[in-house]
Amino acid sequence: MRYPRAVPLGIFLLIASITILSIFAIERGESQRQSAQINARATAIASALERRANASSAYLRAGAALLSTMDEVPAADFRRFVSELRLDADYRGAEGIGWAEVVFPAEVEDFNARLAAESLGNVQLHPRSGTDQPYAVPVTYLQPDTERNRRALGYDMFSEPHRRAAMMEAERTARPTATDAIVLRQEGEGEAPGFLIYMPVFEAGVGGRALKGFIYSPFNAEDFLQSALELEDAGAFDVRLADSEDDDATTLASTFDDGSENRETATQTVNVANNPWLLTISTVEEPGLSGLSMATLIFGLLVASLLMLLVRMLTQQAQEDESALQWFEEQASIRNSLTRELNHRVKNTLANVLSIIALTRRRADDVEEFATGLDGRIRALSATHDLLTQSDWGSTPVKAVIDAELLPYAHGGDHVVDLTGPEVELAPNDALSLGLAVHELATNAAKYGALSQPGGKVEVSWKMVSDSVVRVEWVESGGPPVAQDRSRGFGTDLIERIVAHELGQPVELDFKPEGVRCVLMIPVRRPTEFMIRASRKDPRRSDR
DSSP: OTTTTTHHHHHHHHHHHHHHHHHHHHHHHHHHHHHHHHHHHHHHHHHHHHHHHHHHHHHHHHHHHTTTOOOOOOOHHHHHHHTTTTTTTTTGSSSSSEEEEEEEGGGGGHHHHHHHHHHHSSOBBBSOOOOOOOOOOOOOOSSOOOOHHTTTTTGGGGGSHHHHHHHHHHHHHHHHHOOSEEEEGGGTTTOOOEEEEEEEEEOOSSSSSEEEEEEEEEEHEEEEHHHTTHHHHHHHHOEEEEESSSOOOHHHOOOOOSSOOOOEEEEEEEEEEEEEEEEEEEEEOOOOOOOHHHHHHHHHHHHHHHHHHHHHHHHHHHHHHHHHHHHHHHHHHHHHHHHHHHHHHHHHHHHHHHHHHHHHHHHHHHHHHHHHHHHHHHHHHHHHHHHHTTTTTTTEEHHHHHHHHHHHTTTTTEEEEEEOOOOOOOOOOHHHHHHHHHHHHHHHHHHHHHHEGGTEEEEEEEEEEEETTTEEEEEEESSOOOOSSSSOOOOHHHIIIIIHHHSSOOOOEEEEEEEEEEEEEEEOOOOOGGGOOOOOOTTTOOOO
């Protein structure tokens, strides 16, 4: 009863808080499950990549063991060796297997002649090494023998920094070693990233280790990644493979859709032929809540709303019962107030009627004139009373009062009635006084002034001159000249005495030759100053 809105709201907030905590726990569990799932997938794909690289490295080790026993490596023997490896159709993601022998500066011409003798076309070692390069390592053979692979023949791989670094590391460790991201010579004008795995071949039976050349495999990075994903499907995850773990790493291959979506990611280091790479697995985080969280939210809000509605109905019923008791207690007091108010207003109205009768009788020359004048003024009071009755004796607009009194003259085709002013509401007694004044001014104008002949004009304007006073101005023009030696009439007395007294404000009434001008200052009061009751709802009516 003391807090009829706070109790239902408090219950709603309590249930809503429990629901939100439940959703938070569900979403946290979902996030942990997804993180575990993506980490497991990253581990599996990294293992598949390493298995692909290890398989290629095993072939290169076998080739290095064979080639180290040969004094020369003819093209036919190399082709037979590659065919006997019985690689699968896509060379396990590689472009093939190649042989690159070490060529010292004095052996360049012999190398070029040997390539020509092998009927490989006009192939020359390129680019020619500078004086600071101890030897060249040109591509000698590359199987399978395709138009694409022939683009790489004769290219000195030792002249390029990334290839040279991988070769030197392979020579140092005697292990297969992968380069960082490069563009294969086979790509021609393309820029698709790739890499190579080198295995050094040493002279057999020579004291120490004399480098004979390198057997290697070139890889298109995108094909290499796809071949690994055949072993371990990425599912709904995106995969990115970079050539190092540094911030400036180059992306070798990626299935990412480059966008601004929020992503859940996991990273895994992949050791590809003695070279650590970075594998990134990610998935786009779907906006909104999961299905279980959404169901929990809907159920929680439904329960909270039903409980809040139930408590609200109970408290509202209790309020209505209490209000009904208070309402019945107030009725006796209100009836007494209504009786006193009715007596007061009837006395005021009768006082106005008696004043009108007295002034009309004093100015009338015969009974007919007395009856006619009295009838018009009583009708003016009645018209204003009708407006007040429509508003339950509340406030009445200034324009409505003036319209009611000027209605008989507003539609005449031979004269003009112009009303201008803002929306202003008057108290009942002040509206009655204004109605009487306008009636007298209109009657006078119809008999002797601007409304008595064609072309006449009456302008009535009003405006607020302060927060509590409205200024109403009546101006006539276009009528007969106003006589200046006229006698004082009833309308003048009514306006300057009765109306001025009722309004409690002075009245300016000027009979200028060009037309009558009247200024009324009318108080604008707040409704609480004249209403006997504040707006009150019947508790027996539903407020829902």
